[in-house]
Amino acid sequence: MKDISCKLLVIGAGPGGYVCAIRAGQLGIDTVIVEARKPGGTCLNIGCIPSKALIHAAEEYERIAHLAAGRNPLGISTAKPALDLSQTMAWKDGIVGRLNGGVSGLLKKAKVKVVEGWAKFRDGKTVEVETETGLQIIRAENVVIATGSVPVELPALPFGGPVISSTEALSLTEVPGRLVVVGGGYIGLELGTAFAKMGAHVTVIEAQSRILPHYDADLTQPVGKRLRELDVEVLTGAKAKGLAKTGDALLVETGDGKEIRLAADKILVTVGRRPVxxxxxxxxxxxxxxxxxxRIGEECQTSMRGIYAIGDVTGEPMLAHRAMAQGEMVAEIVAGHKRVWDKRSIPAVCFTDPEIVTVGLSPDQARQAGTEVKIGQFPFSANGRAMTKLGEQGFVRVVARADNHLIVGIQAVGQGVSELAxxxxxxxxxxxxxxxxxGTIHAHPTQGEAFQESALKALGHGLHI
Structure with missing residues (x-):
């Protein structure tokens, strides 16, 4: 097989890798991208996109189930719904397939050469790829490592049988009767909430003292309230010890040192991700x-000249949009452009019920940095649009410097707040x-008005509260 030489080689076609390759191609850089699986990486194939499809299906099913049970104030009733999860998964797979095709088309349009297979470095400028047709050698002036991450496996709970990762959870064809989720972070709660809405009895095990420990307590309280409404049992300060000998239960050490047995059809382990x-x-x-x-520098440069790294393999926050921003920047740097990107404005979204959005610093983080702050918080219970959507839970909060009113952070929790990110x-x-x-005119009636009202509140003259 003939060797390939190029100016830029991207290893991994996840969000960071394929964006980097597309932008490089647009800039006229001779670019090759290597991917062993389908383009789009974890996010498109077994993460962000399929999980949001499942979350939406669960929301629709729960909404109809409430109508059938007469548990709604809208005066709407309907027959009892049924859920065919295999059909739901087929719909989800269709979305993923369309997006896979879209990424492939964009790479082709940008004249990026795609090599399918597993890449391995021979040295800092040479990579060999095991393809279906043999060994392919690629030599590049610049290389971008975008190999992503995979779910963390617990030694006491190796994946297999009833123990699954988020990947397997997004491929189930039947709703498990009893689902135990190990890990109360955003992945565990997003999927656990979805399956609870579809009828599973869900128990969440979290080793720390509260769920979503990386978010401040004010933001997570509405989520905890909603979990209780869904009859999701949450055990904090608890640790998973391993499978029972019978294989149909999880042994858990509670916060007071007792060991309990939780019956489970499936055990979903979501305790984080590790870089590949x-x-x-x-x-x-x-x-x-x-x-x-x-380790990378400000321009995603590693300690070796001509080798860059982007995305999950470079650390937190392990977010697709961070990887995309890094990938675009690196492509422009390789093209000779002067580029930087502003890390202060990376949003984090938790697609729980209700949703959580954070950008910048929380009040505590700002104070810990020595900043005196003004805080404005406006509840959705005073927002007309939220009320008409039965979405009164939650709020928008703005954090600004007290001296010059510069906004350093914004947080929100509520129905659909991801769209405010x-x-x-x-x-x-x-x-x-x-x-x-x-001073910005916000359309009425919208939930976005809560953003304006929170700023007004911080200035001392909130209008609707």
Whole structure:
């Protein structure tokens, strides 16, 4: 097989890798991308997209079930619904397939050469790829490592049989009668909530003292309330010890040291993700590491000249949109452009019920950094649009410097607040002040008005509260 030479080689076609390759192609850079599986990576194939499809299906099913039970104030009733999860999964797979095709088409349009197979470094400029037709050698002036991450496996609960990761959870064809979720972070609660809405009896095990420990308690309280409404049992300060000998239950050590047995048809382990740093020849390189992650500089440059790393393999926050921003930036740097990106405005969204959005600093984080702050918080219980959607739970909160009113953080929890993430990020990225948001005319009636009202509140003259 003839060797390939190129200016840019991207290893991994996840969100960061394929965006990097497409942008490089647009800039006229001779680009090759290597991917062993389908384009789109974890996010498109077995993560963000399929999980949101499942969450939407669960919401629709629960809404109809409530109508059938007469548990709604809208005066609407209907027959008892039924759920065919295999059909739901087929619909989800159709969406994923269309997006796979879209990514492939965009790579082709940008004249990026795609090599299917597993890449392994020979040295800092040479990679060999095991393809279906034989060994392919690729030599590149610049290389981007975008190998992503995989679910963390617990030694006491190896994946297999009833023990599943998020990947298997998104391929189930039947709703498990009893589902135990190990890990009360965003992945566990997103999927656990979805299956609870579809009829599973769900128990969540979290080792720390509360669910979603990376978010402040004010944001997570509405989520905890909703879990109780869904009859999801949450055990905090508890640790999974392993499967019972019978294989149909999980042994759990509770916070007071007792061991209990939780019957389970499936045990979903969601205790985090680890970077893929093995199997692609890391040992052939001399890269500085930050623990298990590849250390990078401001331009995603590793400790070896001409080698960049982006996305989950470089550490937290392990978010698809962070990887995309890094990938676009690296492509432009390789093309000779001067580029930086503003890390302050990376949004984080938790698609629980209700949803959570955070951008920038929380009040506590700002104070810990020595900043005196003004805080404005507006509840959705006072927002007309939220009320008409039965979405009164939650609020929008703005955190600004007390001296010049520069907005340093924005948080929200509520129904559908993920769609406010762009406005929040734009405000922080552009250096908006409280007066900018307060003086912007927001359409009425929308949930976005809560953003304006929170700024008005921080300035001391909230109008609707």
């Amino acid at each position: 740093v093995n199997g692609w020849g890391l040992e052939e390189l001399v890269l500085d590491m930050d623990g298990r992650f590849i 762009a406005a929040f990020s734009l405000a922080v990225e552009m250096g908006a002040r409280l007066e900018d948001i307060a």
